[in-house]
Amino acid sequence: MMRRARLAVLAAAILLLVPGFLLAQAEPGELAAQTLGRAYWHVFVGYAAAWILVGGWAISMTRRLARLERQLGKD
């Protein structure tokens, strides 16, 4: 319970402290002023999401396989 509360406080602190551009919340005016270098964070977040999702799925499969092996060992 305490661990969850600590995590929630940490997440809230990160959200408050992280500058707006990291969250891709730039105002339309700022976007218009940007040139070709704009939107780096969107691209990085997008490409990181691919690793997180596919990797997460692969890890979940290996965990399910390990659980199955444990079940087999027990029986």
Place this chain on the structure above:
Amino acid sequence: MDAELGATKSGGGSGGMQRFAIVLTLVGLIGVLIFYWQVFFWVNTERTMGVAQRIFYLHVPAAWNAELGFGITALCSAIYLWLKDERLDWAAVAAAEAGMVFATLLLIEGSLWAKIAWGTYWTWEPRLTLTLLLWFIFLGYFMVRRSTDNSEHGKRFAAVLAIVGSLDIPLIHVSVLWFRSIHPKPVIMSADQPMNLEGDMLVTFFTALIAFTLLFLGLVAFRYGLERSQALVAQRLRRERSA
């Protein structure tokens, strides 16, 4: 068909399937690493959209793999309802899970790109709405599978849902042509100008498409093996308890 009989038919192939899954996944991973190098260090920046256009190389392969996954699920489900071969149900659930992963990726990439292109993460335009609907239909597929006391019934209901849900896939494709939509028209499969991309962009795009498809197939094969093992263990336990 009895699950064990199905497994016996694929019998000694389980080791072969595992090797196949590992090889495909490794080749896919190497391809993905090459693709990431191309995207961040090699391919030219597009003139109008700038760096944000690089999301395209991930967005389209994610869409392709999501629809491939759901398409395989629908096809295997249809044949499963006909032949009652458990292996087809295992393949369907493996492909559906892969489809969900790539559909989630597709929605994330699309939202990030939409923020730059349209100024908003989400808008209820036809293609986006139909894609979200497809995601929810296949979320329902997993819920329906677990919603009945009799697992056989759950599998059959889910198979019907997958077949009906897959009708959304062609609709997603024609939605940008049939309805008023702010989503771009097809670039690669355009009827007027197919493969309408610069050479280096086309190479990067196809690297991503092939790499992610191999990774998809490898992980689906691995997931199929897992589903098969789970089914066989459950069957063995049931038999031991009843004996």
